Amino acid sequence: MNERRQQDGSMAAERKGALRLEHVSRSFAQGAARLEVIKDASLTLPRGEMVALVGPSGSGKSTLLHIAGLLERPDGGEIWILDNPSSRLSDARRTELRRTAIGFVYQYHHLLPEFSALENVVLPQMIAGRSRRAAAERARELLGLVGLSQRLRHRPAQLSGGEQQRVAIARALANAPALLLADEPTGNLDQHTADDVFALLGKLVHEMQVGALIATHNLNLAQRMDRTITLRDGVIVQL
Ligand SMILES: Nc1ncnc2c1ncn2[C@@H]1O[C@H](COP(=O)(O)OP(=O)(O)O)[C@@H](O)[C@H]1O
Numbered sequence: 001m002n003e004r005r006q007q008d009g010s011m012a013a014e015r016k017g018a019l020r021l022e023h024v025s026r027s028f029a030q031g032a033a034r035l036e037v038i039k040d041a042s043l044t045l046p047r048g049e050m051v052a053l054v055g056p057s058g059s060g061k062s063t064l065l066h067i068a069g070l071l072e073r074p075d076g077g078e079i080w081i082l083d084n085p086s087s088r089l090s091d092a093r094r095t096e097l098r099r100t101a102i103g104f105v106y107q108y109h110h111l112l113p114e115f116s117a118l119e120n121v122v123l124p125q126m127i128a129g130r131s132r133r134a135a136a137e138r139a140r141e142l143l144g145l146v147g148l149s150q151r152l153r154h155r156p157a158q159l160s161g162g163e164q165q166r167v168a169i170a171r172a173l174a175n176a177p178a179l180l181l182a183d184e185p186t187g188n189l190d191q192h193t194a195d196d197v198f199a200l201l202g203k204l205v206h207e208m209q210v211g212a213l214i215a216t217h218n219l220n221l222a223q224r225m226d227r228t229i230t231l232r233d234g235v236i237v238q239l
C-alpha cells in the first residue's frame, strides 16, 4: 500500500513541470542607473526535456540559472519548482527544495578536494537525510553509470578534467532531482571530451526524466538538445 502510494506520488510528480518561470525580472544597480539583466522571463521546463540556454557573454545566462536554482531571488515574478511557488516558501523549505529537487553542474567541477569521488557523491545525499550505507550504494551505482567504477577512491586532483565533470554530474543527480541546472558544463574541456561528457549528460537526463536547463556558448551542443532558449537584451526568445 505504502509502495503503491509512493509510486502514484512519483507519477504525479512526473506530470508536474520541473521548472516554471513566470514574469521573472532581475536588475543590478549600476551607479545611479539599473542594469536590467532579465526582463519578464517566462518558461516551462517539463521533466525529461533538455533545453539549451544560449546568449552572448553577459546576456544573463548565469543570473537566470541562479534564480531558477533558488540561489538568488528575482526582483519580480515567480519560480515554480515541481509546482511549489518558491516566493511563498520559508527559507528552510527553499533550502530543502534546492537540496532535494535541484542538481547543479558548473563549468568548473567544484568537487571537495579532500574527499574521494565516492564521498563527493555520498555527501549531498547524507545532507538530504539518507543513511551512509544507502548513499554509498547509490553513489557507486551513479559513478558506474558515468563510467568511473574504477575511480571511486580517487580525489579530484587525481582525475582528468572529463572525469571530474563526470563526478560532478553524478553528484548533481545523487538526490534524484527533478531539475538539473548546468552552467557551461563542458566549457573547460577539449572538444572530444566535451562531446563525450555532453552525450553522457543527455543520456542520463532522458533516462532519469530530469528537466535540464543548460547554458552554453556552443551552438553545436545547443543543436543536440531538445529545444533552445536564447537570451537577447534580457528577453527570452524561444526558437
Ligand atoms: N551581482 C551582480 N552585480 C552587478 N551586476 C551583475 C551581477 N551579476 C551579474 N551582473 C551583470 O549582469 C550581466 C549578466 O551576467 P551573467 O548572468 O553572468 O551573464 P552570462 O552568464 O550570460 O555571461 C552582466 O552584465 C554582469 O556584469
Ligand SMILES: [Mg+2]
Binding pocket: 061, 062, 063, 183
Ligand atoms: Mg555565465
